[in-house]
Amino acid sequence: MSNVYVEDIGNWVGKEVTVRGWLYNMRSSGKLHFLLVRDGTGIVQCVVFKADVPEDMFELCGKLTQESAITVTGTVREDPRSPIGYEIRVRDVQLVHQAMDYPITPKEHGVDFLMDNRHLWLRSSKQHAILRVRAELIRAIREYFDSHGFLLLDAPIFTPAACEGTTNLFETDYFGERAYLTQSGQLYMEAGAMAFGKVYCFGPTFRAEKSKTRRHLTEFWMVEPEVAYFNLDDDMDLAEDFVATIVAQVVERKKKELEVLERDVTKLETVKKPFPRIRYDEALEILHRKGMEVKWGEDFGGDEETLLSEEFDRPVIIHRYPRECKAFYMKTDPENPKVALCVDMIAPEGYGEIIGGGQREDDLNVLEDRIRQHGLPREAFSWYLDLRRYGSVPHAGFGLGIERTVGWICGIHHVRETIPFPRLMGRLTP
Numbered sequence: 001m002s003n004v005y006v007e008d009i010g011n012w013v014g015k016e017v018t019v020r021g022w023l024y025n026m027r028s029s030g031k032l033h034f035l036l037v038r039d040g041t042g043i044v045q046c047v048v049f050k051a052d053v054p055e056d057m058f059e060l061c062g063k064l065t066q067e068s069a070i071t072v073t074g075t076v077r078e079d080p081r082s083p084i085g086y087e088i089r090v091r092d093v094q095l096v097h098q099a100m101d102y103p104i105t106p107k108e109h110g111v112d113f114l115m116d117n118r119h120l121w122l123r124s125s126k127q128h129a130i131l132r133v134r135a136e137l138i139r140a141i142r143e144y145f146d147s148h149g150f151l152l153l154d155a156p157i158f159t160p161a162a163c164e165g166t167t168n169l170f171e172t173d174y175f176g177e178r179a180y181l182t183q184s185g186q187l188y189m190e191a192g193a194m195a196f197g198k199v200y201c202f203g204p205t206f207r208a209e210k211s212k213t214r215r216h217l218t219e220f221w222m223v224e225p226e227v228a229y230f231n232l233d234d235d236m237d238l239a240e241d242f243v244a245t246i247v248a249q250v251v252e253r254k255k256k257e258l259e260v261l262e263r264d265v266t267k268l269e270t271v272k273k274p275f276p277r278i279r280y281d282e283a284l285e286i287l288h289r290k291g292m293e294v295k296w297g298e299d300f301g302g303d304e305e306t307l308l309s310e311e312f313d314r315p316v317i318i319h320r321y322p323r324e325c326k327a328f329y330m331k332t333d334p335e336n337p338k339v340a341l342c343v344d345m346i347a348p349e350g351y352g353e354i355i356g357g358g359q360r361e362d363d364l365n366v367l368e369d370r371i372r373q374h375g376l377p378r379e380a381f382s383w384y385l386d387l388r389r390y391g392s393v394p395h396a397g398f399g400l401g402i403e404r405t406v407g408w409i410c411g412i413h414h415v416r417e418t419i420p421f422p423r424l425m426g427r428l429t430p
């Protein structure tokens with residue numbers, strides 16, 4: 001007898017196997033129990049006939065509680081009515097652990113309750129589908145950069161300086177010195193690009209977001225490529241090719257999961273190059289036409305992003321935002337000093353900004369001025385300024401937020417379900 005995972009069970013038709021897992025659900029009649037057993041890779045129906053097993057074992061099956069740990073041994077049979085195409089006719093059931101009253105029952109629960117029980121909620125089919133899509137997305141991202149000549153370069157988590165503004169920093173005590181949890185690996189990737197040409201980092205980033213929205217986590221994962229000798233156009237080309245490639249790959253490889261999530265994949269099949277590219281000014285015109293009051297100079301928030309996304313059937317690339325609403329490191333457009341050579345990519349269907357990036361300021365004096373104007377401590381940036389002292393070149397990059405991208409691909413309204421253990425304002429457990 002062999003220990004087998006449910007996902008491989010099709011290779012074992014007619015043979016005896018053991019599945020080790022947990023009781024997902026069951027129903028019984030006088031002579032028969034149907035046990036739905038999950039093992040993490042899938043769910044298989046196991047049929048226990050009274051005549052096939054000792055009497056006490058049959059009785060034990062009737063008393064099994066939801067999420068009890070069991071091992072089930074029996075013969076695999078084809079069953080066209082089962083969602084996986086197979087079932088097990090059981091010869092033996094062993095109880096490993098009888099679960100106490102499992103809190104998440106098949107009835108509806110509120111989201112706060114489910115979030116409090118996130119460590120258990122992970123066992124449900126919908127969460128499985130989302131987190132498998134997440135894993136596939138991360139695989140596709142790594143494959144993309146690894147196969148396009150980018151070097152994976154890990155950025156530090158403890159940092160001495162702010163990258164994305166000082167209002168949402170998490171401060172920690174670093175042996176008596178002030179340190180911050182990183183908001184972005186970008187500044188380190190700029191050093192990496194000057195050393196290796198094309199690099200990317202992929203890791204957790206932190207922002208003390210004090211607003212409760214469906215798009216903001218305090219801890220989220222970001223992938224950040226950075227390339228030497230790239231300008232804004234090169235950067236937009238890369239972002240476009242990257243997003244089109246990874247989305248197509250996830251849709252192709254995770255059909256089953258997207259079906260579980262009832263995602264309308266026709267909305268993802270349109271995600272092909274070229275994506276529309278518009279200037280901030282044009283985006284502003286669209287918003288005004290739609291009755292939204294946004295003044296020139298203001299950054300877009302969630303509502304603006306949603307309205308803009310309604311205009312397009314694929315992600316829209318918006319470039320050249322007003323300099324004043326963007327970070328200190330953005331390069332000013334030589335053709336218009338009021339705007340920065342920056343880019344955002346907004347996902348369709350209201351899933352918000354998934355990419356932020358642009359061309360970086362590469363002139364030492366201009367960058368020093370910007371650091372001063374933004375009230376940032378010069379000492380903390382002296383190493384960063386070195387990059388403009390020793391062979392400074394044009395360069396650009398961007399950051400893609402994993403959770404918003406997973407939310408978009410899965411069609412999940414709130415980012416809290418797109419990461420195994422979300423960290424939000426007001427949520428630090430489990």
Ligand code: 4AD
Pocket residue numbers: 163164183184185186207209215216217218220222224225353354355356357358397398399400401402403404415
């Ligand atoms: O636009 P952002 O702030 O850009 C940067 O951090 C740049 N330094 C990246 C770079 O150029 N290397 O963030 C990039 C992306 C956003 O577009 C969004 O997808 C995601 O990170 N993001 C968040 N996701 C979840 N929760 C939050 N609080 C997020 N803040 C940003």
Ligand code: MG
Pocket residue numbers: 344353355356
């Ligand atoms: Mg941004």
